[in-house]
Amino acid sequence: MADVNAASPSGTRVPSGTGEPSGTAGAGEPAGTRERELAIEQRHLDRVYARLEEKIHEAEFLMQDAAKRSQVGTPGALAERDAQVYRAGIHLNRLNNEFEDFLFGRIDLLLGKDGKKGPDGAYTSVEPAEDAIRPDNTADIAETLHIGRIGVLDADYSPLVIDWRAPAAAPFYRSTPVDPGRVVRRRVIRSKGRKVLGVEDDLMRPALTAYLNGEELPAFGDGALMAALGQARSHSMRDIVASIQAEQDLVIRAPAASVTYVEGGPGTGKTAVALHRAAYLLYQDRRRYSGGILIVSPTPLLVAYTEGVLPSLGEEGQVAIRAVGSLVDGVEATLYDDPAVARVKGASRMLKVLRKAARGVLDTPQPSAGGQLSLDEDDSVDSVQEAGTAVRTDLLRVVAFGRRLELDADELRRIRQIALGGTAPVNLLRPRARKLLLDALWAKSGAGARHTDPELAAELRSSFDEDVSDEDGFTGFLNAWWPELTPRAVLAAMADEKRLSRWGRRVLNPGEVRKVARSLRRDGYSVHDVALLDELNSILGTPARPKRKRELDPLDQLTGLEELMPQREETQRERAERLAQERVEYAHVIVDEAQDLTPMQWRMVGRRGRHATWTVVGDPAQSSWSEPDDAAAARDEALGTRPRRRFELTVNYRNPSEIADLAAKVLALAMPGMPSPKAVRSTGLEPRFAVVDDERSGARGSLGATVRAAAARLLDQVDGTVGVVVAMRRRDEAARWLADLGERVVALGSLEAKGLEYDATVVVSPAEIADESPAGLRVLYVALTRATQQLTVVSTAADAPDAAGVPDLLRD
Numbered sequence: 001m002a003d004v005n006a007a008s009p010s011g012t013r014v015p016s017g018t019g020e021p022s023g024t025a026g027a028g029e030p031a032g033t034r035e036r037e038l039a040i041e042q043r044h045l046d047r048v049y050a051r052l053e054e055k056i057h058e059a060e061f062l063m064q065d066a067a068k069r070s071q072v073g074t075p076g077a078l079a080e081r082d083a084q085v086y087r088a089g090i091h092l093n094r095l096n097n098e099f100e101d102f103l104f105g106r107i108d109l110l111l112g113k114d115g116k117k118g119p120d121g122a123y124t125s126v127e128p129a130e131d132a133i134r135p136d137n138t139a140d141i142a143e144t145l146h147i148g149r150i151g152v153l154d155a156d157y158s159p160l161v162i163d164w165r166a167p168a169a170a171p172f173y174r175s176t177p178v179d180p181g182r183v184v185r186r187r188v189i190r191s192k193g194r195k196v197l198g199v200e201d202d203l204m205r206p207a208l209t210a211y212l213n214g215e216e217l218p219a220f221g222d223g224a225l226m227a228a229l230g231q232a233r234s235h236s237m238r239d240i241v242a243s244i245q246a247e248q249d250l251v252i253r254a255p256a257a258s259v260t261y262v263e264g265g266p267g268t269g270k271t272a273v274a275l276h277r278a279a280y281l282l283y284q285d286r287r288r289y290s291g292g293i294l295i296v297s298p299t300p301l302l303v304a305y306t307e308g309v310l311p312s313l314g315e316e317g318q319v320a321i322r323a324v325g326s327l328v329d330g331v332e333a334t335l336y337d338d339p340a341v342a343r344v345k346g347a348s349r350m351l352k353v354l355r356k357a358a359r360g361v362l363d364t365p366q367p368s369a370g371g372q373l374s375l376d377e378d379d380s381v382d383s384v385q386e387a388g389t390a391v392r393t394d395l396l397r398v399v400a401f402g403r404r405l406e407l408d409a410d411e412l413r414r415i416r417q418i419a420l421g422g423t424a425p426v427n428l429l430r431p432r433a434r435k436l437l438l439d440a441l442w443a444k445s446g447a448g449a450r451h452t453d454p455e456l457a458a459e460l461r462s463s464f465d466e467d468v469s470d471e472d473g474f475t476g477f478l479n480a481w482w483p484e485l486t487p488r489a490v491l492a493a494m495a496d497e498k499r500l501s502r503w504g505r506r507v508l509n510p511g512e513v514r515k516v517a518r519s520l521r522r523d524g525y526s527v528h529d530v531a532l533l534d535e536l537n538s539i540l541g542t543p544a545r546p547k548r549k550r551e552l553d554p555l556d557q558l559t560g561l562e563e564l565m566p567q568r569e570e571t572q573r574e575r576a577e578r579l580a581q582e583r584v585e586y587a588h589v590i591v592d593e594a595q596d597l598t599p600m601q602w603r604m605v606g607r608r609g610r611h612a613t614w615t616v617v618g619d620p621a622q623s624s625w626s627e628p629d630d631a632a633a634a635r636d637e638a639l640g641t642r643p644r645r646r647f648e649l650t651v652n653y654r655n656p657s658e659i660a661d662l663a664a665k666v667l668a669l670a671m672p673g674m675p676s677p678k679a680v681r682s683t684g685l686e687p688r689f690a691v692v693d694d695e696r697s698g699a700r701g702s703l704g705a706t707v708r709a710a711a712a713r714l715l716d717q718v719d720g721t722v723g724v725v726v727a728m729r730r731r732d733e734a735a736r737w738l739a740d741l742g743e744r745v746v747a748l749g750s751l752e753a754k755g756l757e758y759d760a761t762v763v764v765s766p767a768e769i770a771d772e773s774p775a776g777l778r779v780l781y782v783a784l785t786r787a788t789q790q791l792t793v794v795s796t797a798a799d800a801p802d803a804a805g806v807p808d809l810l811r812d
């Protein structure tokens with residue numbers, strides 16, 4: 001638990017949970033002072049916008065100028081134009097974005113230890129000069145910095161706004177009364193568009209009387225953070241750039257040399273921190289991370305929920321946020337596996353089964369027309385076999401040097417076994433198998449024995465090989481006997497129970513074979529299948545294809561000018577080339593909800609970050625995976641021996657204490673002894689409980705009607721979203737219950753609720769959720785911790801509710 005700031009997360013106020021200004025002097029200030037302070041900030045914001053407008057004009061001018069230069073053909077002019085277009089494009093993109101709270105912070109600082117300034121025009125020293133504070137405990141403010149989403153320099157290069165990621169901005173997030181550094185006053189500025197609405201101040205040295213321009217430094221508090229936390233939620237996550245807390249900032253700015261490992265309970269900001277860290281890393285070393293940052297998220301819902309955060313921080317393009325079920329290009333997980341099947345498919349023992357299958361599939365008799373056991377379009381081995389004209393794979397017959405030569409089934413089987421020896425990727429062994437076939441045919445021809453002169457024998461052999469290879473029969477046989485395998489084909493072959501039980505001998509029991517095979521016969525893939533496909537891809541290998549010469553396309557040479565050119569259709573060739581070039585490895589990998597990755601998924605993610613640095617965030621108490629040791633071993637293998645820096649986040653910003661306290665009861669059952677994070681606020685609204693007697697009755701009081709009524713009630717009470725969380729098997733049913741309640745309400749299976757949040761939630765039958773899988777209690781803990789304001793729990797008889805409707809699992 002290193003590197004955790006034991007002091008309050010934000011100045012002097014936040015962790016008290018009361019919202020009371022502490023160390024602020026607002027109450028005693030003469031009337032009008034507040035307005036004067038707001039006016040000061042308004043003037044600064046006006047100056048910033050005036051300067052931004054100048055920059056926008058500059059950028060537009062650059063774009064026009066670049067367009068003109070595109071008509072001048074010298075290479076130097078073209079390169080210069082490209083660079084200009086690039087810079088101007090970035091500028092325009094950022095500045096044209098309507099940054100609602102572009103400027104959000106300010107710090108007033110004491111004189112620093114040394115008088116050095118950094119590239120952003122701010123003094124670099126973190127500690128105050130020895131004589132910065134006078135013996136009578138008064139001091140003068142030596143420097144005031146405004147913090148915003150991007151840095152803005154005035155025409156004279158003085159900093160009007162410091163980028164939140166710059167080193168000079170760090171004290172805004174890090175300073176605490178325990179360790180104030182140079183900061184005297186930390187101010188959060190709330191604005192909308194171009195108007196300053198309010199300020200919230202924290203005095204980091206409450207005992208000090210500080211003067212700014214000869215006047216005492218005033219301080220106000222209007223609870224901006226608490227207001228932000230209490231705001232209605234939409235279906236998109238917001239950035240937290242104005243209110244990052246000290247313990248979070250330590251993670252965001254942690255050096256990226258190795259593995260940054262973050263644990264924290266629900267609502268502690270792990271996802272928010274992970275996203276801000278991606279933006280920080282790009283700011284800090286754009287060149288290094290031009291290799292790309294991959295953020296792996298557990299579900300497409302969470303990807304959709306978080307997607308807007310990076311653009312709001314001015315970052316996109318270099319960062320790919322992908323759901324774990326979408327990591328393999330061209331495959332999208334659309335199916336769910338039931339927990340028993342998921343448990344098998346995710347386990348590391350599947351590796352043995354896949355290795356056997358990848359080799360064993362070749363033993364399946366497969367007469368084939370094209371010979372390609374390639375399932376890019378067609379997913380079953382049998383269909384390939386049926387479609388093909390019969391090519392026997394148990395007999396090879398060729399004519400060479402005027403003789404008829406044959407290899408029978410036993411000989412072919414032996415050759416295959418020799419070819420498959422070792423662990424090399426199966427698809428790369430085809431040339432070896434081909435060579436072994438030719439060797440065997442050559443031996444049968446006896447031609448070698450008749451010629452003792454090695455040179456002559458070699459010549460003869462090479463013309464023999466040519467002869468045989470030119471025969472259609474030989475090529476057709478080879479294609480059918482040793483087809484190029486695709487991951488989809490092998491997985492499809494595993495849908496056959498007999499084959500799977502052969503490949504899974506001593507690894508899978510008969511029940512597991514039956515269930516897994518059945519699940520693979522469905523149309524589509526589950527999130528667990530995607531990891532198996534990726535593993536097969538690496539087991540099979542991709543044979544090198546002869547490179548076709550690319551004709552020179554004159555349009556390709558005009559890099560950077562796409563915006564200025566009329567749009568044109570991407571040709572198929574271009575698309576194929578682009579897809580082939582898509583990244584398979586990244587410079588930094590961020591794993592969100594890391595506790596949920598199965599061992600097979602860790603292997604898949606690990607392959608994308610073999611040379612990367614990593615940020616791994618998660619919470620073991622929320623894990624839906626039932627065998628943590630297996631996952632930990634796979635995780636350790638993926639992360640390798642890189643040193644790890646561990647951080648812990650301890651404050652729950654999402655749930656009010658009323659909801660957090662209820663969830664803590666489940667935590668105590670799921671992971672006895674695990675501390676729950678401290679909620680920063682309370683609403684005074686206790687969770688509500690409703691009970692359904694007979695869930696099957698269609699009358700009023702049925703489960704559907706009760707849940708619907710609870711959701712409707714909550715929709716009336718909150719401005720934002722309502723999430724209804726049910727056991728996975730009830731997902732479709734729940735969507736029907738809520739069909740006409742509008743877009744603010746969403747029905748979710750318990751596993752889909754991961755990482756999401758709503759103003760209010762209805763959790764339906766805790767017992768059903770808990771009983772659905774071996775990790776059910778932890779899944780229930782996730783479900784109970786999604787609400788920012790209100791929670792209703794609906795129980796059925798299975799929950800054994802007491803007289804007050806409190807289900808058994810949630811009682812003391």
Ligand SMILES: Nc1ncnc2c1ncn2[C@@H]1O[C@H](COP(=O)(O)OP(=O)(O)OP(=O)(O)O)[C@@H](O)[C@H]1O
Nearest residue numbers: 240243244245266267268269270271272653654755
């Ligand atoms: N410093 C902060 N200022 C304002 N809001 C914050 C802060 N930190 C976290 N939040 C808010 O708290 C909520 C929870 O954050 P987040 O989803 O990142 O938590 P988490 O740790 O990933 O939760 P879980 O493990 O439950 O998925 C979000 O609405 C986030 O915006």
